[in-house]
Every structure is written in structure tokens, then in C-alpha cells.
Amino acid sequence: MKNCFKDGAISGEFIAASISKHQSKTTIGAHQIFLGQVRSDLIDGQIVKGIEYSAHQEMANGIFHDIREMTFEKFDLVCMHIYHSLGYVPTGEICLFVFVSSSHRGEAMKAIEFLVEEIKAKVPIFGKEVLEDDSHVWKVNK
Amino acid sequence: MRVEFKYFGQIAERLGKASEELNIPSSTNNIRDFIVDLYPELIDASFCVAINYHITDEWNGEDDLKEVALLPPFAGG
Numbered sequence: 504m505k506n507c508f509k510d511g512a513i514s515g516e517f518i519a520a521s522i523s524k525h526q527s528k529t530t531i532g533a534h535q536i537f538l539g540q541v542r543s544d545l546i547d548g549q550i551v552k553g554i555e556y557s558a559h560q561e562m563a564n565g566i567f568h569d570i571r572e573m574t575f576e577k578f579d580l581v582c583m584h585i586y587h588s589l590g591y592v593p594t595g596e597i598c599l600f601v602f603v604s605s606s607h608r609g610e611a612m613k614a615i616e617f618l619v620e621e622i623k624a625k626v627p628i629f630g631k632e633v634l635e636d637d638s639h640v641w642k643v644n645k
Numbered sequence: 646m647r648v649e650f651k652y653f654g655q656i657a658e659r660l661g662k663a664s665e666e667l668n669i670p671s672s673t674n675n676i677r678d679f680i681v682d683l684y685p686e687l688i689d690a691s692f693c694v695a696i697n698y699h700i701t702d703e704w705n706g707e708d709d710l711k712e713v714a715l716l717p718p719f720a721g722g
Contacts, residue, residue: 539722558721559653559714562698587721599722619722627695627714628721629654642720643657 505625507567508560508589512596513538521584521602531581533608535615539599541592549634553593554642559627560589570621578614585618587628646671648710650680654717657694660684669710676713677702692717 509517516539523532544551567585574583582604592598601618603612623644630642651664658695673679681687694702695714704710 539700554720556720557653559651559716562695562714565698623722624719626719626721627653627716627718628719630720631654635670643718644720644722 504564507585509586511590512592513600530606531604531610532606534604535611537595537601537619538614540597541594543594546640551632552631553591555591555631556589557629563626566626574618579610649712651714656715656717674701676704
């Protein structure tokens, strides 16, 4: 089972390297990329300085697999990659990297939205929003 | 039967532990009722129950009960 988790923030270098690796796949005409970034929300008068992510990793990787399979069935894609952070990710850094590729742009554009919504709804990942005074609140996806 | 219970996020925080082994009577159908009876402080907590990675409160009493996970609201992405 593929492990979709990476420790800490997902770097720009990693994202750029992922894009570069697809240069040899010459049936691809379009990529769509979604990056989830930790936002500095204001909660109870305090700014969020980062999110500590945890997950039921075995279950989550199984669900990532199922979501991938469903997305490949639904859309005509050449490639798909999903990475999510575990551990602490400071505000401004990337915690989710979703990357789809297709021959023509329409499929990639439709697939990316579907994929991101499925991930946010179905994957057992939990987030502790850490505030300036190191207290925390638990994040809930809307 | 003895089953591993795994707790995550605010549930683990509230119970003060990430996992434990519990003895579930073979007559048990509703795992949520079982765990809330054991930990009444969870009565107002928001979570779903995953039995062998499948989200459901109900156990049919026949399948092998390998793992129960209490999953608070998801926050991925």
C-alpha cells in the first residue's frame, strides 16, 4: 500500500521535483495541482501559528488508495499523486499536495476538484491548530 | 473477546491515551453504545466508529473484530 504521508511540511523543492519527473511522460498535455497551505486564522483573538497533523495512517492510506482508484475510473487521467503532511506544519507552508495529469486539460481540471473534496471528506486525518500561546483547538473541515 | 481500541485527535486527548485492549462481550451489537457506557465523558463528543477500517457503529457479531478506532471530525488538507 502506497504511503501518502510525508513528515512535516511539503517543500517547494519536492513539488518542483514531482513536476520534473513527468517530463518523460509525453502523452501528458496538462497538469492540475492543488496545494493546501496552513492559513493564519484568528481564533479566540489569537493567530494560528501552525497545525499539528495526525492520522489513522493504515486506514487513511487505504482510503487514499480507494479515492485514487475511483478518480481513475471517473476521469481519463495519465497520472495522479497525493501527499499529505504528518506532524507540525507552520503557517504559510504546504500540508497537502495533489497532482493530476491528463492528455487534455478538461479531465485534469475536473479531476482535481473531485479529488480534493473526497480527500477532505473521507480521509481520517486530524489537525491541532496551535495558537500563539501554544494552546490549541481541534480543526474541523467544513 | 479482546479487541484493540485506537483513539485519535481530541478523543485520544480526552481519554488520555492512544490505544488499549478492551474486552467486548460477544453479545454486543453497537460498539458506540459499548464505548460510551465505558467512558460516559464521550457522550457529547463528536466522533465516528471504524470497525476494521470500516465506518459503522454496528458489529454483526460474526466478523473477526480486529480493531475499533474512534475517529473525531476529519481535518485533512
